[in-house]
Amino acid sequence: MARPMSETQTLYAAFAARIGAALAALEEEAVLPAGTPRDAVSVEPPRDPSHGDLATNAAMVLAKAAGTNPRALAERIVEKLAGAPLVESAAIAGPGFINLRLVPATWLAELRAIAALGPDYGRSPIGAGRTVNVEYVSANPTGPMHMGHCRGAVVGDALAALLEFAGHRVIREYYVNDAGGQVDVLAESAYLRYAEALGTDIGEIPPGLYPGEYLVPIGQALAAEYGDRYLDAPADEWRPLFRKRTVAAMMELIKADLALLGIHHDVFSSEAELQAAGKPAHAEAWLREHGLVYDGHLEAPKGKEVEDWEPVELPLFRSTRFGDDQDRPIRKSDGSWTYFGADLAYHMQKAESADELIDVWGADHAGTVKRIKAAVAALSEGQGRTIPFDVKLVQMVQLLRGGEPVKMSKRAGTFVTLADVVREVGKDVVRFTMLTRKPEAQMDFDFAKVVEASKDNPVFYVQYAHARISSTLRKAAAEGIAPADEALDRLGAEELALVALAAQFPREVEAAARAREPHRIAFYLYDLAAAFHAFWNMGNDDPAKRIILTQDAQLTAARLFLAARIGQVIRNGLAILGVEAVEEL
RNA sequence: GCGCCCGUAGCUCAGCAGGAUAGAGCAUCGGAUUCCUAAUCCGGGGGUCACAGGUUCGAAUCCUGUCGGGCGCACCA
Incomplete structure (x- = not known):
């Protein structure tokens, strides 16, 4: 156990493995029952840096299984960890946290790992071997894209990239509603x-x-x-x-x-072709066999007067069995397929080539989530394999210009097109801004604010940090100094704190991928940029803290090495979001 | 009437698998510019995490209910 870190092993992955090894050892000693699930065990930076460099909740979440209290179990775990390489000290705190203090060389190793991995730093294996189908945009083919489609497009695209970065095979899919x-x-x-x-x-x-x-x-x-x-x-x-x-x-x-917007789908599926290929009919037959489609009467809509309501007999999918409020018709009275009937068959088709399905929809379709989830649940049951299925609902965006709502009327054809907005403010601004709010919260998009070149605007703030790094590297190169890792041990506490933040990128990726929330990457990048700006500004107060010190080429090379790695992490994060990492502003 | 989403500082929002003293930006007040890009930074003040119960060693986070805002509720797409 406790292998030393390799060139390309990242810090959190290494310590997660190490704690796993410690727990395995305790299982052998029968302190823990064999095969205790460790899903809830986390390795994270402590809230208060004075507690140390890493913390784990292992003792707290496993105490029950061990039949003891958290602090007692923590002591047993600490025994296993204390002597491990790179660990300076291991202490128990609060209700049973284990705080680890690491030797400074740990951070230098992480810096070298970032250098060695480059664009791959932060990639995770959590999705390895799994294929995820992400369906997004799927705007009706009746006109150009307007801003109502924009947020879902960006969120879906960033989510696809995020899952890919986290090791999944991703199919980016667009459903063309060309049959209605x-x-x-x-x-x-x-x-x-x-x-x-x-x-x-x-x-x-x-x-x-x-x-x-x-x-x-x-x-x-x-x-x-x-x-x-x-x-x-x-x-x-x-x-x-x-x-x-x-x-x-x-x-x-x-x-x-x-x-x-930099969005390219792998697969465009046509509803008309789906129907022509007989997929909905096939789905209906299959569902009838399983007793999940029957001919029945639709209830009148509640809370709403329908003047010419007549009960008619229609083929209904038994979605109530899977949590829907009502069974749903899959064909209309004229025998043609309902949107749902075709969509149900479509999801079956997608499931043929993916382990997992994700739909990104606008919030105006929230009412149909239950029935389509019911459909996939029925498919899972019928096939005897679990098909994880998520519908990400993206809330409305209110368009503003200097605080005033932008008037739009679909009827008059005066909607704001996506192309107009991208032309006006740029792809990067549109994409980043759409990711600065969690998708399920409504958001405002103010043309005046999003193009502002100030710290008020996260896009510029993050790009500015990257541009500063680039310009510093250029300037140093002009003076004949290149980044080098020979004298990294001359880096001080402020520099190592910056590395500690950069080192969190891999776990941010994993957390964001697990939660299917690409916006977390945007917020993380903002924090990292802020830390870099603060670091930079120390050089304004104290010239000895500048990155480029002409009288000390050795230290300059080390600081450049650090700056270049921070730039790398920003680039990797922006790549997930589909935003350019600019060299200068 | 029913379903889904949201409610965290004056405003806009984060809060990472239930964890340690709830964070950031804006606004406000006070500072830093002979500087590697000040498009930046440092500091102060500002909170009953809508409300009420519950689950447990521990809840902003999970459950139930209430209130407030948004979206939706056709065999439409």
């Missing part, structure tokens, strides 16, 4: 533009159709390709073609918008 009635409306709208392109005066776009200008080029393209062939033809003749062509064009628009 709205797509007919879209086709009709495009048909109008087609007629317009051929010289017909179409006047005002009738209410209910899509009025957006973005359909004009589609109409022109269709006119150029087909001439007036469909101008006086019955709708049945052109509708399927116009649907297909317009949806395809809309998806190109959407993909271009997503590209502006």
